[in-house]
Amino acid sequence: MEAKLVVKHVLLAKFKDDVSLEKIEELIQGYANLVNYIEPMKAFQWGKDVSIENLHQGFTHIFESTFASTEGIAEYISHPKHVEFANLFLDHLDKVLIIDYKPNC
Template identity: 25%
Template sequence: MIRHILLIKFLATADTAQIKHLQTLFEAMPQKVTGVLTVEWGVNNSPEYRNKGYTHSVLMTFADEAGRQNYLPHPEHLALKQVLRPLLDDIIVFDFQL
């Protein structure tokens, strides 16, 4: 399995409805893209205040490398990125193999 972590810093102009729509798109991926097993969406609530402005996270689990390779060019992923990009101030993407 492969874990795919996104740490997201939204622009100040991104509103709650836009972010909620993005969450819905992410959470639909396991039903739409073969190889995506799970998607977890979270909002930072750490009391340590070390998030450096990153407020949201996405944790995706791919079945294997083939699942990740299926997801990256998939039309559903490309459509999601079209919604995400205009809202982004910054993003960190980090993958690791279990």
């Protein structure tokens, strides 16, 4: 049986110092809600850095979205709901790093 293709879209974020915890929670909920509007987005997970290695380079949060293909990511990126949310979300970030990858498992 052929394995289903999966592509992960990972965003590392550091929120600006003046962004309240309540606003961060609101933004996270908005991000998570995109899965309800953008069909190619199959799953969403997020978390905060808990590493003891102190190699996070200031990034505090990680957001991971799952797609069936790179074409699905392209559709997600151009979707009006994503564009609207990204403009709001990115305005609250001090640092951001985005990587798309295909898991080798």
